[in-house]
Amino acid sequence: MDTIQIHTKSKNYPVFVGEGTLQDIGPFLTHHFPKLTKLFIITDETVAGLHLEKLLTVLEPFKTTVFTAPKGEKAKTFEVYYNALSTALENRLDRKSIVLALGGGAVGDLSGFVAASFMRGIPFIQIPTTILAHDSAVGGKVAINHPLGKNMIGAFYQPEAVFYDLELLKTLPIQEIRSGFAEVIKHALINDAYFYQWLSSNIDDLNSLKLEELSKSLTKGIRIKNEFVSQDERETGVRAFLNFGHTLGHAIEAEMGYGNFTHGESIMIGMVFALKLSIEYRGLSFPLPEFIQWVEGLGYQTKIPDHLSLEKLVTKMKQDKKSIGETIHFVFLEEIGKPVLQEVNDADILERLKSF
Numbered sequence: 454m455d456t457i458q459i460h461t462k463s464k465n466y467p468v469f470v471g472e473g474t475l476q477d478i479g480p481f482l483t484h485h486f487p488k489l490t491k492l493f494i495i496t497d498e499t500v501a502g503l504h505l506e507k508l509l510t511v512l513e514p515f516k517t518t519v520f521t522a523p524k525g526e527k528a529k530t531f532e533v534y535y536n537a538l539s540t541a542l543e544n545r546l547d548r549k550s551i552v553l554a555l556g557g558g559a560v561g562d563l564s565g566f567v568a569a570s571f572m573r574g575i576p577f578i579q580i581p582t583t584i585l586a587h588d589s590a591v592g593g594k595v596a597i598n599h600p601l602g603k604n605m606i607g608a609f610y611q612p613e614a615v616f617y618d619l620e621l622l623k624t625l626p627i628q629e630i631r632s633g634f635a636e637v638i639k640h641a642l643i644n645d646a647y648f649y650q651w652l653s654s655n656i657d658d659l660n661s662l663k664l665e666e667l668s669k670s671l672t673k674g675i676r677i678k679n680e681f682v683s684q685d686e687r688e689t690g691v692r693a694f695l696n697f698g699h700t701l702g703h704a705i706e707a708e709m710g711y712g713n714f715t716h717g718e719s720i721m722i723g724m725v726f727a728l729k730l731s732i733e734y735r736g737l738s739f740p741l742p743e744f745i746q747w748v749e750g751l752g753y754q755t756k757i758p759d760h761l762s763l764e765k766l767v768t769k770m771k772q773d774k775k776s777i778g779e780t781i782h783f784v785f786l787e788e789i790g791k792p793v794l795q796e797v798n799d800a801d802i803l804e805r806l807k808s809f
């Protein structure tokens with residue numbers, strides 16, 4: 454098992470990565486929370502069917518209440534958030550209760566926001582069940598969506614620990630693997646040319662990822678994430694670099710309709726566009742055609758779906774959290790591992806989208 458210590462201004466906490474880490478949750482709770490009254494497990498329909506029983510078995514000595522959200526981004530609505538809080542209140546959770554997020558990024562984001570706001574904040578623990586969650590479960594960005602934008606209502610609220618049990622990833626469908634792996638590629642591109650080199654020369658088939666490759670990809674990705682989050686927990690500076698590919702990616706995800714196209718697949722298109730602009734605006738020297746060939750071979754789309762309106766994408770990009778006074782800000786790369794934030798003109802972006 455690997456343990457990665459995350460350091461932030463508000464909290465330091467461990468991320469345990471390995472096979473069977475689920476077994477360690479009970480002893481961790483007993484040791485760190487001797488006055489714990491009740492566990493509030495938040496999960497989704499699919500994950501509940503696959504892993505809830507196993508979790509309940511290892512947590513048998515504890516009193517638990519379970520809330521099951523709809524799958525994917527549908528978990529991140531006001532209605533589901535309200536229902537989760539109502540369940541917590543009806544079941545008399547209190548300030549000594551702990552939220553456990555069993556699921557992927559959406560469940561983690563919802564659970565973290567429930568934990569951050571229930572009685573002004575109770576502890577929570579992330580139990581990720583997807584590759585994508587190596588990114589979302591670490592760093593404390595918790596949120597729900599607003600019809601006008603993704604993650605618009607939320608908080609920076611760190612978990613007490615993250616238990617990443619690689620056993621739970623064995624049931625992941627390929628689309629989910631692809632979604633999560635896009636964030637691994639992002640971490641490499643923004644921070645580590647050697648890691649990027651390793652990924653692009655070793656990973657050519659996501660269907661047959663070996664455990665060592667997966668484990669290295671996740672632990673490396675989490676360490677990179679820690680580098681940014683430890684310097685800038687509340688995204689006033691370098692943390693924005695973790696948003697590489699997200700300016701267009703979030704807009705595509707929203708325009709496709711949440712849940713119709715995965716987060717990582719949208720981000721991959723956003724990264725290809727950001728790489729192209731990095732070459733044009735910042736003189737990045739990068740073999741983009743080879744990159745496109747590699748990721749298309751992994752099953753990613755690299756073009757904006759035809760039916761989307763480019764004008765609407767630009768409007769959505771202006772609502773991005775990095776925008777200042779409606780001016781779009783993109784994360785570009787000057788080199789692999791050297792990101793920069795740059796203001797861009799929206800008419801210019803529209804033109805470049807037309808020729809993308």
Ligand SMILES: O=C(O)C(=O)C[C@@H](O)[C@H](O)[C@H](O)COP(=O)(O)O
Nearest residue numbers: 588592594603604692695696699774
């Ligand atoms: O942790 C961060 O910071 C990130 O930006 C990581 C992103 O990959 C992640 O999708 C994040 O939730 C996006 O945050 P947002 O502030 O753009 O909604």
